[in-house]
Amino acid sequence: MSPRSHLAKPPDMFARDWEWSELTAFAADEGPEATMAVVSGRRRQGKSFLLDSLARAAGGFYFCAYEATEAESLRRIGEELGQYSGSLAPMRFDRWEQAVDALLALGKERPVPVVIDEFPYLARATASLPSILQVAYGPRRPERLESRTRMLLCGSSLSFMGRLLSGTSPLRGRAGMELVLQPLDFRQAAAFWGIDDPRLALLVHSVVGGTPAYRREFVRDDTPAGPADFDAWVCRTALSPSSPLYREARYLLADESDLRDRALYHSVLAALASGNATAGRIAACLERPVSDITHPLTVLQDCGLVRKEADAFRRNRSVYRVGEPLIAFDHAISRPRLPLLDRGMAEQVWRSSRPRFLSAVVGPHFEQICREWVAHFAAPETFGGMPIDVTYGTVPDQAGRTSHEIDVVVRGAVGQDSGVLLSLGEAKWDQVMGVGHLERLRRAATLLDGRGVDVSAVRLACYSGAGFTEELRDAGARGEVVLVDLRRLYGGE
Structure with missing residues (x-):
């Protein structure tokens, strides 16, 4: 060329x-x-x-x-x-x-x-x-x-x-x-929407993602005036029958000619938005055999509306996640209340649905944003190597009769070695994180070490949308844990 x-x-x-x-x-x-x-x-x-x-x-x-x-x-x-x-x-x-x-x-x-x-x-x-x-x-x-x-x-x-x-x-x-052509990343989206407050930027991104047209054509440059305006903004855009954004999630499926039984595809997405992340749980939610949802999941992946992630420590186990924020928002918040929303009752619906939005939509979205930050923005020295694979993982704890969900598992290259386990991280959108979260990560690292996983290069990390306790900040200052807050995610110091 x-x-x-x-x-x-x-x-x-x-x-x-x-x-x-x-x-x-x-x-x-x-x-x-x-x-x-x-x-x-x-x-x-x-x-x-x-x-x-x-x-x-x-x-x-x-x-x-x-x-x-x-x-x-x-x-x-x-x-x-x-x-x-x-x-x-x-x-x-x-x-x-x-x-x-x-x-x-x-x-x-x-x-x-x-x-x-x-x-x-x-x-x-x-x-x-x-x-x-x-x-x-x-x-x-x-x-x-x-x-x-x-x-x-x-x-x-x-x-x-x-x-x-x-x-x-x-x-x-x-x-x-x-x-x-991919959507704008979360940092570009914040700049495109003209949002300086990182918390507000992440909340808006949890609704509209990084699709440029949603700001210009769909809401006619109506952006939240500030954090206090976010609730009203949701009501006058994503939950308003007069806004094109209100029906857009349903039209995204219409763009794909391979989707024959659209009702089934919507049901699969609704099951995912409700927290059913494995094929077995989705099938159980829909009261269908797993074989019935295998093809819809594959097609939704091909469409970019669903992504499949393999467990970092159990490669035979995978989870599915909704890949488009607006679809996750629609299935978690809008679709269950369409009759009320169609009658113009956006404020009442939002008042009762806001806690679900924070837990079922923003929480998982924040975890994904943290993984994207590691993959695309974190400097190599942050984790002692170049991140190559960033996913989630599950660490069984037989003694405690439980398992530890690790939100951010980082593998990367250190010198000539690739695939080195660089970091185990936990992400909490609405919790002030403390040493208890750090101890849980330490426990997971110990369990992995006992299973023969090389954890010599592992750096523990806490990602929070609400901040950290003084005790955890002291641990961060001693180099015991990497702390990532919203300012750091969005490029601040």
Whole structure:
């Protein structure tokens, strides 16, 4: 690939520096042949804005598909290609083979980015379209060898886009880049929402996550004026029938064509939001055999709406967690009270549901934020090595007839050794943590040592949204425990 392009990022584009760098480098690649990239990500993350900006900056062609017949889509792309090329009349295509060759012809003189947005709509109307592209991008095909078109296929259906380059897909091996546009991380989200208070930032992130569109299009820049305004903000946005945010969680499932029995998928998510984290507990909650929920869980993972995490110390045991904050909020708070919310009783519902929000939504979300902090923001010296794998773990305690849930288990690299156990951590959103929490971590480390796990490099850590006792702070000053509060999570000292 050619050296990095110097196309300036648009001034109204927030963050996305790395994504812009990768896309502009792909678009400006001076290589002699046509190339292809696949860009995916859930709806509302800013994919269309990013790719449209790329096409404008590089003088490329941008086409956004919508649900239509093959004939209508061919007519539309012909019209837009004619306008782009300065033709007096629209181009006419009877088959996609002709349209794809016309797109390849755009790159005869220079590298030209060609964006096909919402590609799944086209492929659903023309099932053979991936195969048509496979043939068009054949290794020795003259139309490809003589073109420097940089084609970017984009889509919001993660399950569909994920299959586009995998397994026996016709396009496997044809793409030179695959980019998944993720939501903003929790620090970027706080800056995007203009929230300086870390506690308020985490509460807002527990509702809307890092999806950019939720601030601009969905709540029209209505941000909490301060911590005291958070409750009222929830009532006038996520719990208000007049707000687009109110129904968005239900529409997220509608974006995925692979979800046939949507009622079952909603029930699986509701079970997860209620604290049923294993396949067995989800099945029991739904009064169904485990075999009935295996496929829905797999599809929800492919969609990015559920994530699966393996126990750090019991690799045959995994838990499932809701991967989208708004869905966790909706299933824990909104769906159980929809009849009341539809009648405009947001304040009454929130008053009775707020304790559940803090325990069932914010608590687990805080634990995940702590894991993300370790993985992406903690300096290597924090835990004595570079974190590689950050998850949770369960340590059985036979003598105490219990088990210890470890919220943040860190493995990493120390020198030439990788996979070293670096840290055991506990996260409490609403508790002032004290030496009792530290003693529990010490007990877990002792148990692991007794099982033959190397704990020589382990650093114990306490993560709290409410603070620490003086005694625990003294232990931190002596180097006995790493203390992480909200200010540290959000980049403060």
